[in-house]
Amino acid sequence: MAESVALDQPLDESTARKGRSPGQDAWREFRRNRIGVAGLIFIIFIILVAIFAPLMSPYGYATQNNLNSRAKPMTAYTITTDYLPNCHWAGTPLEWGCTIFFTGSDALGRDLWSRTVYGTRVSISIALVASTVSLLIGSIYGTVSGYAGGRIDNFMMRIVDFLYAVPILPLIILMQVYFKALARQGVREGLTGAIIELNQQMGGMLFLFIALGALNWIGMSRMARGQVLSYKNKEFIEAAHMIGASNSRIIFRHLMPNILGPLLIAETLAIPGYIFTEAVLSFIGLGVNPPTPSWGQMISEGYQGLRSNPHLVLVPGAALTILTLAFNFMGDGLRDAFDPKLRGRK
Numbered sequence: 004m005a006e007s008v009a010l011d012q013p014l015d016e017s018t019a020r021k022g023r024s025p026g027q028d029a030w031r032e033f034r035r036n037r038i039g040v041a042g043l044i045f046i047i048f049i050i051l052v053a054i055f056a057p058l059m060s061p062y063g064y065a066t067q068n069n070l071n072s073r074a075k076p077m078t079a080y081t082i083t084t085d086y087l088p089n090c091h092w093a094g095t096p097l098e099w100g101c102t103i104f105f106t107g108s109d110a111l112g113r114d115l116w117s118r119t120v121y122g123t124r125v126s127i128s129i130a131l132v133a134s135t136v137s138l139l140i141g142s143i144y145g146t147v148s149g150y151a152g153g154r155i156d157n158f159m160m161r162i163v164d165f166l167y168a169v170p171i172l173p174l175i176i177l178m179q180v181y182f183k184a185l186a187r188q189g190v191r192e193g194l195t196g197a198i199i200e201l202n203q204q205m206g207g208m209l210f211l212f213i214a215l216g217a218l219n220w221i222g223m224s225r226m227a228r229g230q231v232l233s234y235k236n237k238e239f240i241e242a243a244h245m246i247g248a249s250n251s252r253i254i255f256r257h258l259m260p261n262i263l264g265p266l267l268i269a270e271t272l273a274i275p276g277y278i279f280t281e282a283v284l285s286f287i288g289l290g291v292n293p294p295t296p297s298w299g300q301m302i303s304e305g306y307q308g309l310r311s312n313p314h315l316v317l318v319p320g321a322a323l324t325i326l327t328l329a330f331n332f333m334g335d336g337l338r339d340a341f342d343p344k345l346r347g348r349k
Contacts, residue, residue: 029264029337029340029341030340032339032340033336033337033339033340036335036336036339036340038332038335038336039332039333039335039336039337039339039340040336041329041332042328042329042330042331042332042333042336043329043333043336045325045326045329046326046329046330046333049123049126049127049326049329050127052120052123053123053124053127053128056120056121056123056124057091058091059120060091060114060116060117060120060121061090061091061092061097061100061101061114061116061117062089062090062091062101062113062114062117063089063091063117063121064113064117064118064121064122064294064295064296065113065294066089066113066114066117067111067112067113068080068081068082068086068108068112068113068114069111069112070112071104071108071112072108072109072110072111072112073107073108073109073110073308073311073312073315074104074107074108074112075104075107075312075314076104076105076106076107076115076314077103077104077105078103078104078107079102079103079104080101080102080103080104080114082101082102087101104116106119106314106318107312107314107315107318109301109304109305109315110304110308113294115301115314115315115318116318118296118301118319119296119298119301119318119319119322121295121296122296122297122298122301122319122322123322123326125206125208125281125285125290125291125295125296125297125298126278126281126282126297126298126323126326128208128212129208129211129212129215129277129278129281130274130277130278130330132212132216133211133212133215133216133219133274133277134216134270134271134273134274134277135216136212136215136216136217136220137215137216137219137220137223137270137273138220138223138266138267138270140216140217140220140223140224141220141221141222141223141224141226141227141266142223142224142227142259142262142263142266143227144159144163144220144224144227145223145224145225145226145227145228145229145230145231146227146228146231146254146258146259146262147159147254148160148224148228148231149227149228149229149230149231149232149235150231150235150250150253150254150258152235156228160225160228163221163224163225166221167221171218171219172280172283174218175214175215175218175280175284176284176287176289178210178213178214179210179211179214179284179289179290180289182199182202182210183210183289185199186199186202186203203292206291206292206295207290207291207292207295208291208295211281211284211290211291215277215280215281219273219276219277222269222273223266223269223270226265226266226269227262227266230261230262230265230266231258231262234258234261234262235258239257240253240257240258243257264341265341267337268334268337268338268341271330271333271334271337272330272331272334272335272338274330274334275327275330275331278323278326278327278330279323279327281297281299282297282298282299282302282323283299284299285297285298285299285300285303286299286300286302286303287303288300288303298319298320298322298323299319299323301315301318301319302316302319302320302323305319
């Protein structure tokens with residue numbers, strides 16, 4: 004009878020926790036962080052905006068209306084019957100939005116709201132692609148270095164030390180200047196010509212992917228190496244050696260799953276830096292190719308008239324600030340959720 008009563012009692016928190024995986028524990032802790040969840044929701048919203056940009060904006064990012072140059076926010080849009088088909092919302096219940104500048108227009112009469120919406124594609128693409136490339140290169144390089152040890156580890160880390168001595172931003176600027184110079188010269192032959200042609204088709208984003216992703220993996224490689232050094236002498240790794248597992252199997256089936264969590268968190272926290280770097284490059288004219296909109300490029304075009312038309316800077320600047328804050332909030336929430344020392348304190 005006593006045993007049946009004991010079985011009917013609810014399990015305490017420690018017993019219930021034993022039935023959850025580490026990933027479930029981390030997700031449970033992350034959901035408690037309201038700011039982190041808000042950041043994640045906003046990032047998902049921005050990704051949907053980037054995917055469905057034509058549905059979220061009345062006009063294309065390059066559509067000009069010379070009758071409404073530098074229009075103020077929420078002013079009427081001068082439109083004629085033959086110009087109406089240029090509006091994405093023509094013939095829909097949102098057609099009234101074709102006649103209003105929600106956030107104003109730029110010097111060429113292009114709808115600022117539409118350009119800001121399409122600009123999310125550049126920022127989100129940079130955030131996802133550059134971080135993925137950096138994570139892949141850095142994690143593989145650091146894992147191989149830490150697992151190999153000895154002279155191989157020493158040689159590979161000396162390469163990383165050398166790259167640390169090279170200033171990344173000036174190198175990225177030099178790469179962009181070089182690629183754009185080749186494009187202006189009309190190089191169309193060989194591998195270089197194929198890359199330049201593909202970059203033109205992508206609006207200039209391919210070179211940004213290469214520059215940002217391929218040159219920002221250095222810190223990730225060091226972190227991956229440190230994680231591998233802390234795990235390579237653990238019992239489960241020794242057991243894998245004893246049963247004859249190959250080195251590639253140990254790396255990709257045993258080490259990588261255990262070190263991937265901290266690396267993902269670190270890369271998430273690095274994403275705002277990628278977005279700001281792209282904005283800086285676009286601000287100085289080394290980013291995407293016009294008329295492809297970028298928030299940094301839009302700020303560069305509007306800052307000279309800041310006093311008379313502050314909306315030209317405030318709208319893309321606000322979008323850039325909010326998106327980077329969202330990634331920071333989400334990264335902080337993930338870091339707290341995956342850190343066992345911080346669980347249960349909030």
